Amino acid sequence: MQESHGTVVLRYGHRPGRDDRMTTHVGLTARALGADRVVLPDNAGQSAETIRDITDRFGGPFAVELRDDQRAFTGGWDGTVVHLTMYGEPVQDVEGEVRAAHADGPLLVVVGGEKVPFDFYEEADFNVAVTNQPHSEVAGLAVFLDRLFEGRELEREWADADRRVVPMETGKRVVETGEADGSDGGAGGDGSDRGGGA
Numbered sequence: 001m002q003e004s005h006g007t008v009v010l011r012y013g014h015r016p017g018r019d020d021r022m023t024t025h026v027g028l029t030a031r032a033l034g035a036d037r038v039v040l041p042d043n044a045g046q047s048a049e050t051i052r053d054i055t056d057r058f059g060g061p062f063a064v065e066l067r068d069d070q071r072a073f074t075g076g077w078d079g080t081v082v083h084l085t086m087y088g089e090p091v092q093d094v095e096g097e098v099r100a101a102h103a104d105g106p107l108l109v110v111v112g113g114e115k116v117p118f119d120f121y122e123e124a125d126f127n128v129a130v131t132n133q134p135h136s137e138v139a140g141l142a143v144f145l146d147r148l149f150e151g152r153e154l155e156r157e158w159a160d161a162d163r164r165v166v167p168m169e170t171g172k173r174v175v176e177t178g179e180a181d182g183s184d185g186g187a188g189g190d191g192s193d194r195g196g197g198a
């Protein structure tokens with residue numbers, strides 16, 4: 001989102017093989033729903049590559065970073081830290097406070113994969129729950145970002161995309177950017193299941 005301060009998502013922990021798809025989806029969800037950057041553990045290179053590839057094709061701006069010092073990164077964060085956890089305070093109760101804090105500075109949103117150490121709960125400015133039921137980091141992140149941005153992220157414009165999906169009631173149309181909506185050809189412009197790949 002083009003907020004005055006950055007919104008960054010940190011994926012804490014990654015088990016290569018087992019978590020590849022979830023870590024990729026954390027990054028893609030962060031990008032699609034208004035964050036400016038995702039920070040992944042340095043063993044998640046394959047996920048980083050996929051997210052960068054989608055950004056190259058479908059647009060940005062969106063940054064992907066790999067770091068081996070996630071604890072130091074969160075500890076040194078100069079802004080507000082939100083940790084998404086089923087044990088936290090209901091998002092609907094704290095979203096206003098989080099938004100107000102974000103109006104004054106950058107926001108780091110931490111989502112777990114493997115078990116999140118308890119110091120995260122203590123260090124976070126907000127431990128936020130999207131329901132107090134166990135589910136997924138991708139679902140939690142999506143609902144949280146939509147609440148944070150109050151739906152404005154759905155209207156976002158994308159820069160430097162080389163393709164764009166044309167919304168249709170039925171069918172699939174992807175056009176190279178610059179083409180008129182109704183034109184044929186392009187990346188899957190005939191309504192077939194070509195192009196995209198996301």
Ligand SMILES: C[S@@+](CC[C@H](N)C(=O)[O-])C[C@H]1O[C@@H](n2cnc3c(N)ncnc32)[C@H](O)[C@@H]1O
Pocket residue numbers: 083084085086087110111112113114115116128129130131132133134135136137138140141
């Ligand atoms: C599948 S859970 C596993 C958590 C792990 N068992 C633990 O104890 O930390 C992975 C991540 O999903 C997110 N998550 C799961 N349920 C959530 C909820 N109800 N609200 C917010 N985030 C949630 C949290 O960020 C959590 O770290």
